[in-house]
Amino acid sequence: MSFFEYTLENYDRLLELSLEHLAVVLVALLIGGVIGIGLGITVYRRPRLRNAALNICGVILTVPSLAMYALLLALLGTIGTVPVIVALVLYSLLPIVRNTVTGLNGVDAAIVESAQGMGMRQWRRLVNVELPLAWPVVLVGIRVSAVLLVGVAALGTIIGGPGLGELIFAGLRVITSPNAVNLALLGTVGVVAVGMLLDGAFLLLSRLTTSKGVR
Amino acid sequence: MSDMIVLEQLTKNYPGQARPAVDALDLAISEGEIVVLVGPSGCGKTTTLKMINRLIEPSSGVIRLQGEDVTRADPDDLRLRMGYVIQQVGLFPHHTIGGNIAAVPRLLGWSRQRIADRLDELLHLVGMDPAIYRDRYPKELSGGQRQRIGVARALAADPPVMLMDEPFGALDPISRDRLQNEFLRLQGQIGKTIVFVTHDIDEAIKMGDRIAILREGSTVAQYDTPETILAAPADEFVSQFIGSGASLKGLGLARVGEVSLADWPTSLRSDGRAAARRALDSSDHGWVLLLDEQRRPVRWVEARGLQGEGSLDGVGLEVRATVEPTATLVGALESMLGSRVGVVVIVDGSGAFLGTVDMRVIMSAVEAMRASAHQRVLDDRRRMRTDQEPAASEIAAK
Numbered sequence: 001m002s003f004f005e006y007t008l009e010n011y012d013r014l015l016e017l018s019l020e021h022l023a024v025v026l027v028a029l030l031i032g033g034v035i036g037i038g039l040g041i042t043v044y045r046r047p048r049l050r051n052a053a054l055n056i057c058g059v060i061l062t063v064p065s066l067a068m069y070a071l072l073l074a075l076l077g078t079i080g081t082v083p084v085i086v087a088l089v090l091y092s093l094l095p096i097v098r099n100t101v102t103g104l105n106g107v108d109a110a111i112v113e114s115a116q117g118m119g120m121r122q123w124r125r126l127v128n129v130e131l132p133l134a135w136p137v138v139l140v141g142i143r144v145s146a147v148l149l150v151g152v153a154a155l156g157t158i159i160g161g162p163g164l165g166e167l168i169f170a171g172l173r174v175i176t177s178p179n180a181v182n183l184a185l186l187g188t189v190g191v192v193a194v195g196m197l198l199d200g201a202f203l204l205l206s207r208l209t210t211s212k213g214v215r
Numbered sequence: 216m217s218d219m220i221v222l223e224q225l226t227k228n229y230p231g232q233a234r235p236a237v238d239a240l241d242l243a244i245s246e247g248e249i250v251v252l253v254g255p256s257g258c259g260k261t262t263t264l265k266m267i268n269r270l271i272e273p274s275s276g277v278i279r280l281q282g283e284d285v286t287r288a289d290p291d292d293l294r295l296r297m298g299y300v301i302q303q304v305g306l307f308p309h310h311t312i313g314g315n316i317a318a319v320p321r322l323l324g325w326s327r328q329r330i331a332d333r334l335d336e337l338l339h340l341v342g343m344d345p346a347i348y349r350d351r352y353p354k355e356l357s358g359g360q361r362q363r364i365g366v367a368r369a370l371a372a373d374p375p376v377m378l379m380d381e382p383f384g385a386l387d388p389i390s391r392d393r394l395q396n397e398f399l400r401l402q403g404q405i406g407k408t409i410v411f412v413t414h415d416i417d418e419a420i421k422m423g424d425r426i427a428i429l430r431e432g433s434t435v436a437q438y439d440t441p442e443t444i445l446a447a448p449a450d451e452f453v454s455q456f457i458g459s460g461a462s463l464k465g466l467g468l469a470r471v472g473e474v475s476l477a478d479w480p481t482s483l484r485s486d487g488r489a490a491a492r493r494a495l496d497s498s499d500h501g502w503v504l505l506l507d508e509q510r511r512p513v514r515w516v517e518a519r520g521l522q523g524e525g526s527l528d529g530v531g532l533e534v535r536a537t538v539e540p541t542a543t544l545v546g547a548l549e550s551m552l553g554s555r556v557g558v559v560v561i562v563d564g565s566g567a568f569l570g571t572v573d574m575r576v577i578m579s580a581v582e583a584m585r586a587s588a589h590q591r592v593l594d595d596r597r598r599m600r601t602d603q604e605p606a607a608s609e610i611a612a613k
Contacts, residue, residue: 114305117270117378118319118368119294132309211309213352 006182007189014167018190021163024156025149025198028085032092033142039093040100040138041126050101057094065091065152069159084153084161091152092145099141103134136210143202150195154187164190218279219376219408220244220267225276227262236262238432239276246375249402249409251423253416255456259433260412264378267410268297280376295319298369298377298407302384304361306353312338312364313349319372337367340401359390366398370405377409384413395421416457420445420464428453439591442468446588463545465584466577471547472540474580476561476570481506484513484527492521502556505531510567512537512560537562540569544580547572 007014043050063071065087072083107130115125131138157165167187171180207215220243227237237259244250252260265271267278269290278286285293306315313334320330338345341363353361362382369377383391383398399422402409413419419426420441427438430452437449445465448454457464480498482491484505495503495518505514505527516531536550537560550559551572558573 108303108305110301110303110305111307112305113270114299114301114365115307115318117268117294117299117301119291119322120318121291124322129307211352213307213309213311213354 001179001182003182003185006179007186010186014186014190017162017164017166017187018194021150021153021165021190021194022198024081024084024162025088025146025153025194028088028149028153029092029142029146031085032089032096032145035089036093036096036141036145037100037138040097040104041131043097044101044104054094054098054101057097060090061094065155066158069155073159079160081162083159084156087156088149088153092149095141095144095148096138097141099144100134100138103137103141104130106137107133132211133214136206136214139202139206139209143199143206146198146202147195150191150198154191164194217246217282218243219246219281220410221277221279222263222267223277223279225263225266225278226274227259227266227271228274235274235432237266237273238434240433240435242427242435242438244408244410246408247406248424249411249422251411251413251419251426252429253413253419253423253426253456254429254433254436256414258429258431260414260429261380263429263433264380264410264412267376268294268299268378295322295372296374296376298366298371298374300362300365300369300377300379300382302381304353304365306361306364306368308353311350311352312356315353315364316368316371318368323372325372333371337370340370340404341367342397357390358386359394362386362394363397366401370407375408377407379409379411381413382411383418384415391418398422417464420468428456439595442584443588443591446585447592449592462581465581466544466548469544469580469584470540471538471542471544471561471572474544474572474576474583477558477573477576479504479558479560479571481512481568483508483510488521488524488527491516491527492518495521502531504534504560504568504571506568509565511565512562512568515556532556534560536560537566538572539564544572544577548577551577 001009039053043053068087068090069083072087073079076083076086111129111133112125115129120128153161153163154165154168156163157169164187167190168184171182171184171187174180174183222240222242225237225240225242226235228235240263242250242263252263254260262271266273269278269285273286276286277284280293280296307318310318316334316337317330320333325333334349335345338348343360343363348356348360348364353364356364362385365382383394386394395418411419411422413422423441425439426441426444428436428444430436436456437444437453442465444453445457445461445468448457448461454461480494480500480502481504482494484507491503491505502515502517503521504512505516507513512534514527514531514533516527520530532555536554538547538550540561540563547559547561551557551574558571560571561569563569
């Protein structure tokens with residue numbers, strides 16, 4: 001059976017798994033975004049804390065994903081969606097925190113000074129001036145994380161997680177059967193498609209949420 | 216005139232620096248005046264300014280605003296009472312011009328209608344059409360227009376005080392001159408108390424009602440009107456800082472209308488040659504100035520041109536440059552140097568002859584400025600002595 005015919009035959013399954021995959025990545029991104037941006041805001045004016053945070057997030061990212069899943073399985077004592085999402089959140093942090101810090105530190109000091117000089121309180125300054133100006137850079141961080149997570153999530157099947165990894169691991173299990181390649185290929189194509197979709201969506205979001213004055 | 220801002224023994228120490236950046240500065244700024252802090256770079260003038268709105272916290276000393284000690288008041292509340300304009304402007308690039316100007320009124324919770332009305336008023340005030348500029352973004356404006364918006368934004372909630380840190384320093388000379396003039400005209404209408412920092416003594420002379428010349432540690436070398444500082448610099452540091460051409464700079468402050476003009480022989484062109492000859496003979500000048508029926512100067516004529524008979528049309532030299540009483544003496548001097556006769560003709564608004572300015576008028580104006588400045592310095596010293604006397608006798612009594 002050709003790959004094309006195989007795809008048509010398994011179209012429903014592909015779509016279902018892709019949506020699962022997308023959902024798990026989006027949930028992890030949402031949590032990672034809140035934690036990462038929060039962390040970035042907390043550390044961006046404190047050089048020592050900033051370096052510590054970035055180093056820790058960097059170390060997390062170097063842990064191989066298989067090892068990460070194994071560790072979380074042991075730590076959380078459960079399989080399925082939860083440990084996968086926890087792993088994805090951890091992996092998402094470095095790009096988001098780094099870009100939040102870079103974006104906030106990149107805001108023109110004169111703009112911040114004039115905001116302060118007119119009597120804008122710190123929190124309001126952050127929400128009305130600094131974050132909107134850093135936003136395009138922050139969003140690039142989230143976009144990079146999104147693409148990264150789509151790949152890592154595919155391995156989540158190993159601890160019973162949802163998504164397209166199921167097709168790839170099914171192919172591995174039946175490696176001698178004639179459909180093994182088709183299965184693995186279908187899963188891979190699905191992962192790439194979800195990744196490209198997310199990348200495009202965030203690019204569009206960036207256009208829509210950036211003020212005309214700074215574009 | 217009451218004091219709007221008073222700085223008492225204001226000091227800023229930075230850790231690891233032997234000398235304070237600002238060292239026990241005392242300065243009083245009256246309501247409605249422009250005080251310029253001027254000095255060489257590193258003298259602490261910007262630090263001083265930023266301590267007034269507490270962007271830099273003073274190490275010690277007291278800041279009083281309208282008599283109230285605000286040294287430990289909430290800094291954000293304090294800043295709402297002071298407009299702040301900086302060289303880099305610092306407009307919010309993601310907000311429209313309207314959004315930028317509305318920033319402080321929004322902080323104060325004004326109603327939408329009140330903000331909209333104030334926005335239009337301010338844009339008119341800085342000479343920009345609200346219909347065109349309200350919804351534009353800062354990046355669409357020129358440097359000069361951005362600083363106009365910077366000034367409008369600082370004025371938005373009508374604060375009594377404006378702090379300006381080299382506001383026109385980043386502009387090209389032509390725009391800078393234009394904005395300075397516009398700002399002085401604006402200040403004539405709004406009468407704010409303004410503290411203005413610059414390193415440019417010429418800008419200080421032009422903008423300041425009073426100038427505080429600062430040396431290292433923000434120590435006041437001289438605090439007086441530009442006229443007095445130019446004519447009677449307090450010490451070597453001040454005269455060096457003013458640089459050469461102090462008299463010329465002083466002439467840039469005096470208006471033609473403030474000096475007594477020199478007389479000049481004139482004659483109506485329609486009265487003919489005989490009348491013109493008589494006018495010339497009764498004076499010791501070599502030229503007679505011919506006027507038309509409305510007494511507007513038309514031509515310069517020498518005795519040679521008056522010989523014989525006939526109409527006076529086209530005789531002598533055309534009067535090219537005339538100057539109105541509102542011009543500065545520098546402007547008059549410039550026209551004078553360009554004139555063949557060596558004098559400049561002063562006319563009123565309708566163009567009628569008022570008198571002339573020649574070298575003697577300029578010289579006596581310079582003399583008068585020096586004399587009055589010296590007198591003021593003497594008066595100030597005498598007043599300070601009498602102020603101190605009671606205190607001294609009290610101490611003696613104890």
